[in-house]
Amino acid sequence: MFREVYRRLYRHYGPQGWWPGNGPFDVMVGAVLTQNTAWRNVDRALGRLRNAGLMAPAAMADAAVDRLAEATRPSGYFNVKARRLQALCRAYLAWGGHQGMARLDTGDLRRVLLGVHGVGRETADDILVYAFDRPVFVVDAYTRRIFERLALLDGGEHYDTIRRNVEAALDPDPQLFNEYHALIVRLGNAVCRPRPECGACVLRDLCPTAGRSGPDS
């Protein structure tokens, strides 16, 4: 069923062109900034970071934390996120940047990322898929809501249980996982809103309890 959901979403919405930004470092920064935050606000923060000359690993790692916080202000939690960005940049540099980290297999790389302050499961998996092109399924709040609504989840499953179940149901194709998470966010943004984009959700007939609203409402 995970495969059918993907096919429906892809057929309806098409390729999403994720990740927004330029290259692996942008992905890592964006992944931290978007924690519990709307992308609109992340985009503002990224612009301010660029203007401040902070969108580079060493510049970000060495900057005064106050300056970093001021630039990230629009994305919320800015004091927290400034520290997290520095921790991530320092680890990134210590491991030899993208090239150095890319030598690690997916399991090792996930463990390294999870060891960085401020990088939890979802952020680590965002980075694995969108910065390192690994076939990993990212589980976010939309994923849980949509899959629960489709009765593909009970509600109590752990993050890694969900991730592994979805990965096991699909070919280990990095591009597929890239699109899958992006499409789920796309659907979430369309229907998990006060004013749903479409009254008849693409997944409606997959919902066992399909009522008058989409998979999430």
Place this chain on the structure above:
DNA sequence: GCCCAGGTGTTTC
């Protein structure tokens, strides 16, 4: 004014 957004760390039991 209220709720939510592409979560995570800390504290406490």
Place this chain on the structure above:
DNA sequence: GAAACACATGGG
């Protein structure tokens, strides 16, 4: 482990 809480801006 699991629950409760802090972290903060911007939009509907």
